[in-house]
Amino acid sequence: MMIRLIGLEIKKVFASRMTKILLALALVLSIVMALTVIHYTTWSYTDKQGKEVKITGFKAIEANKERMKPYEGPLTEERIEEVFRINRGDNKEDVEDIYEKGGHPTKMLLASLWQVYQDDEGLPRPLSKIDDRDARNFYGQRDAAVAASIAAKYPHSPEIQEKAIAINEQVEKPFTFVYGYANSDAADYVLLLNILLVMLCSILAAPFFSSDYQTGADDILRCTRNGRTKLACVKIFSALILSTACFTVCMAIFLVIVNTVYGWDSLDASIQFTYSVTVLAPLTAGGVQKLTVAVGFVAFLSMISFILMISSKTRTAVVSMILALVFCLLPSLISSIGSGNIIEWISCLLPAGGVGLTHSFLFELTGTTFLQAGDTGFWSPYVIFIAAAIELPLFLILTVRFYCKHEA
Amino acid sequence: MKLEIKNLKKTYKDKTAVDGVNLEITPGVWGLLGANGAGKTTLMRMVAGILTPTEGEILYDGIPIKEMGEAYRDIFGYLPQTFGFYPEFRVRDYLEYMAALKGLTRKDTARKIEELMEKLTLKEVRNKQIRKLSGGMQRRVGIAQALLNNPEILILDEPTSGLDPGERIRFRNLLSEFAKDRIVVISTHIVPDVEYIATCNILMKDGAIIDIGTTEELVKMVKGKVWEVSLTQEKLGPYEARLKIINVRNEDTGNVRMRYLSDIPVLPGSQSVPPRLEDLYLWLFSGKEEA
Numbered sequence A: 001m002m003i004r005l006i007g008l009e010i011k012k013v014f015a016s017r018m019t020k021i022l023l024a025l026a027l028v029l030s031i032v033m034a035l036t037v038i039h040y041t042t043w044s045y046t047d048k049q050g051k052e053v054k055i056t057g058f059k060a061i062e063a064n065k066e067r068m069k070p071y072e073g074p075l076t077e078e079r080i081e082e083v084f085r086i087n088r089g090d091n092k093e094d095v096e097d098i099y100e101k102g103g104h105p106t107k108m109l110l111a112s113l114w115q116v117y118q119d120d121e122g123l124p125r126p127l128s129k130i131d132d133r134d135a136r137n138f139y140g141q142r143d144a145a146v147a148a149s150i151a152a153k154y155p156h157s158p159e160i161q162e163k164a165i166a167i168n169e170q171v172e173k174p175f176t177f178v179y180g181y182a183n184s185d186a187a188d189y190v191l192l193l194n195i196l197l198v199m200l201c202s203i204l205a206a207p208f209f210s211s212d213y214q215t216g217a218d219d220i221l222r223c224t225r226n227g228r229t230k231l232a233c234v235k236i237f238s239a240l241i242l243s244t245a246c247f248t249v250c251m252a253i254f255l256v257i258v259n260t261v262y263g264w265d266s267l268d269a270s271i272q273f274t275y276s277v278t279v280l281a282p283l284t285a286g287g288v289q290k291l292t293v294a295v296g297f298v299a300f301l302s303m304i305s306f307i308l309m310i311s312s313k314t315r316t317a318v319v320s321m322i323l324a325l326v327f328c329l330l331p332s333l334i335s336s337i338g339s340g341n342i343i344e345w346i347s348c349l350l351p352a353g354g355v356g357l358t359h360s361f362l363f364e365l366t367g368t369t370f371l372q373a374g375d376t377g378f379w380s381p382y383v384i385f386i387a388a389a390i391e392l393p394l395f396l397i398l399t400v401r402f403y404c405k406h407e408a
Numbered sequence B: 001m002k003l004e005i006k007n008l009k010k011t012y013k014d015k016t017a018v019d020g021v022n023l024e025i026t027p028g029v030w031g032l033l034g035a036n037g038a039g040k041t042t043l044m045r046m047v048a049g050i051l052t053p054t055e056g057e058i059l060y061d062g063i064p065i066k067e068m069g070e071a072y073r074d075i076f077g078y079l080p081q082t083f084g085f086y087p088e089f090r091v092r093d094y095l096e097y098m099a100a101l102k103g104l105t106r107k108d109t110a111r112k113i114e115e116l117m118e119k120l121t122l123k124e125v126r127n128k129q130i131r132k133l134s135g136g137m138q139r140r141v142g143i144a145q146a147l148l149n150n151p152e153i154l155i156l157d158e159p160t161s162g163l164d165p166g167e168r169i170r171f172r173n174l175l176s177e178f179a180k181d182r183i184v185v186i187s188t189h190i191v192p193d194v195e196y197i198a199t200c201n202i203l204m205k206d207g208a209i210i211d212i213g214t215t216e217e218l219v220k221m222v223k224g225k226v227w228e229v230s231l232t233q234e235k236l237g238p239y240e241a242r243l244k245i246i247n248v249r250n251e252d253t254g255n256v257r258m259r260y261l262s263d264i265p266v267l268p269g270s271q272s273v274p275p276r277l278e279d280l281y282l283w284l285f286s287g288k289e290e291a
Helices: A002-015 A017-039 A057-071 A077-088 A094-101 A107-116 A132-136 A138-153 A158-169 A186-205 A207-215 A217-221 A229-262 A264-268 A285-313 A317-337 A341-349 A361-365 A380-405 B040-047 B070-074 B091-101 B106-119 B135-147 B165-178 B215-222 B233-240 B277-285
Strands: A042-046 A052-056 A073-075 A175-177 A370-373 A376-379 B003-011 B016-025 B028-033 B055-060 B076-079 B153-157 B183-188 B200-205 B208-213 B226-231 B244-250 B256-261
Touching: A002 A017, A002 A229, A002 B091, A017 A057, A017 A186, A017 A229, A042 A057, A052 A057, A057 A229, A073 A077, A077 A107, A077 A132, A077 A138, A107 A138, A132 A138, A138 A158, A158 A370, A158 A376, A186 A229, A186 A285, A186 A317, A186 A361, A207 A217, A207 A229, A207 A285, A207 A317, A217 B076, A217 B135, A229 A264, A229 A285, A229 A380, A264 A285, A285 A317, A285 A361, A285 A380, A317 A341, A341 A370, A341 A380, A361 A380, A370 A380, A376 A380, B003 B040, B016 B040, B016 B055, B016 B208, B028 B040, B040 B153, B040 B183, B070 B076, B076 B135, B091 B106, B091 B135, B106 B135, B135 B153, B135 B165, B165 B183, B200 B215, B200 B277, B208 B215, B215 B277, B233 B244, B233 B256, B244 B277, B256 B277
Parallel strands: B028 B183, B028 B200, B076 B153, B153 B183
Antiparallel strands: A042 A052, A073 A175, A370 A376, B003 B016, B003 B055, B200 B208, B226 B256, B244 B256
């Protein structure tokens, strides 16, 4: 009976024009966003006539793959030394000149590797001041830079420093460099798509209960044998099935397009080539992609369950939709108007904490934020995941409870 | 089969909507009459289990309906005053959805929907979106959903609003047939809807029951107080504001025939006429003072 009811509930939701529009929009967005990532991939070079040439899109990706091919694979310290040497040429002073002019295939690598070489004041050292010995000690330099930045951020918390170093120790070395996904904006777009899907599906889920309260349809429904708890569960399952289908299809379309164009093998690249070589996460680009999508999905469902709870409490569909959008944007709003431990805790604990514009699981995964509680600290991505995983069933239980207790 | 309402009360912050109602409803059609704000809808919503009473209880065959839960809802049919439907849902899909909620099997669903579509003349619109139906048609869809599970208790709040006279007559006949061995409560202020089919009428005012009885018993309250008189159109004007006028109709002579309520004949030539339930309704619920 439950399956039949869920089928009919989904049929009812699908009968609405708004549902069709929202789902079509999500589908179009996933394709457009994948193509946008590709479109904004560029390569500029100076041709034989000395003219600046800029190519974009598929051609740029193919060209970049071709010219970066020799540098792909494990980036041993010997190879790092070689990269610096190639750029330096015969004259050590040319290094910055080559870097500034751009166009050299190793520029992309240099830009990442250079970050760990800092002077005593923590400022980046000029490329000309990095000699072979420094280049050979890249990973040692990197670990020192990580430890220094954590110590500077949490000077009074040795436990956090230890935890950060312990996470960092799991980072696989040497890094693996493969041109592709890690060098594009795709990871940011995965997040953006996740946020947009949260917003669209929140709008879809917002009227699930409140619309029936508003029209009076609920009076009839709750008088039926399977009304109340069973109906609440049916509505919840239907909302989750629709949202999951939407998320899965849209995310799959996006990832298949992006991964195919940039190359599935590019997912083996170390994540440190996407954001910063000092990123703590011991993951490849593919690992980050999987984790971002998986935790993004849990956060997405947590947000949908939160919206369903709001819907079971509000009397009109418009109010629940407005509240849905407010709570979608709340973590980003909070984190952009302030900073500090409490703000971080709130931003991470909010249901949309993992999928915000300025506060998300991806940003936290590639950052070094630890949430402090007394003497101890928790790495923020863990908090986001655990909070979302706890909130998901909690909000659903509350939704059923609120729906059954509802009286107009 | 008996529905007992014991000392039922519903109070909101600043208002008592239902005030200590006691009723014993047995099989048959029951008309619940009262002006707007009398507490009819609140009472019905409590009987439907949608509202929790502030005080008192409702029992079905001696068992509190709250305890019966699903079993009570299984024998219950309800059409609220505002029939909230899904505008883009097709008639048949909506009825299938409601049948599933009422626990009907697929086989029973198909049979029952066909039967009700036939009875309520909905066959031609089965594949139409509900929003594209006329108000009367939408109301019939609402009635159909209430009857899907062959309820032992059927509560209808203003069921005939939006129906044309022909549809109302058909609906009355359908209910009369349906009400055998069942409890049907119709809340309305369209008095003729219940006048001819109600086995008993409940009169409600300001949240309380003021009287219960058959149409014949109740109309005795206004016996000798209903008058008819023929007068010119010009003479009618002054009385319109002063009398409880039930109706005025034109006569072939050019005069008008006025039916009014009063303890004594107010106009010369007034004749006492047999009272109807509508006369009683107006007597009780019209705020106008007689001259």
